[in-house]
Amino acid sequence: MVSEGLNNNSPSWASILGVVAIMLGVFLTAVHSNEAMKQMVIVEHMPVSGIMPEADCPEDELEEEGISVAECEYLIDHVKGIAMSAPDWFPSAQATLSLVGAALAFVSIIIGGALVNYTPWASKAAVAVFTGLAAIDLLQFAAVVNTGPTLREVYLGGILLWFVLHLMLLVGAVAGRHTEASA
């Protein structure tokens, strides 16, 4: 005997939007969390003087990592480049936005599940959360635009892609609400 418990009458738009929101939400929670960690780790471990020590590239480590001496030295220059390109305000701003983004992305997983189950509050909550995620993208975009070419090259493409995805989710949720209203 099978109990009730699943709403099998949800419209296709809610099912598809919900699953896409969940998939992107899972990925974005990881992306934003990693970004927050990046900012904290780089700031915390940069030498106070800003002068990086010589690269330490023992042969056994190079073999294990599968990298050349040149790449080993570049790893230091790369981190230094990122740190030097960031204005003083950038790491804390980026970490804060990423942490809020990670929280919203996690909520979007729950909202996605609610959409799939077509709970009464799902579409309204989806509009709010997707708006929040798009706003985070816009704020990150604005922050990165106000840095230099190095960070713009690193971040802008990815942020723009996420903004477009969140815009599509938002428009999908708004269209779903309109469909609900006219039904």
Place this chain on the structure above:
Amino acid sequence: MQRQGFNRTAVILHWLLAVSIFFLFISSWWMMGLPLPSPELQFRAFPFQLHKNIGITLVIIIFMLLYVRLRHRPAPVDSTLMTPSMNALSILVHVLIYGLVLAVCVTGYMSSAHTRWDTVWWWSIEFPRIAAPDEEMNEFWGELHTYVAWALLGIVAVHVSGAIYHAFRNDGIVRRMMRW
């Protein structure tokens, strides 16, 4: 009486596992691009320890998930919704995911166990050393860890594709794992 969907604890554990797996992939690609450790450069210390913490936690989560799934089995999927071959593929993918997650965690731990770095789980529980530092063994387990991780990513892609396929068909199958 069986529920149509999975037990709520199983749902929560499943999504926690999903977020953790993606975080481990994304953060590992970044942390491997950090400078090699030296007394002056410790960029890798925190991300590597966090990677190990989450990896070990995943083993606990996966056993909890297996326990909950076996103890509270949902009703079988309606045979009109899935062909026998699709059902077999679904079971195979699930078994592979469980197996590969465990294999990734075990190979990662074995690789780490052969380094000179200790494992202090969530910076509070010190794991006893199970092996002396050994560069060759570290490399062996490390490579295995990488290959198994790629295999896991491939199988996860199949799993996600299946979920999206059922979402587009709106046949109610994805709803089984989305009960809040």
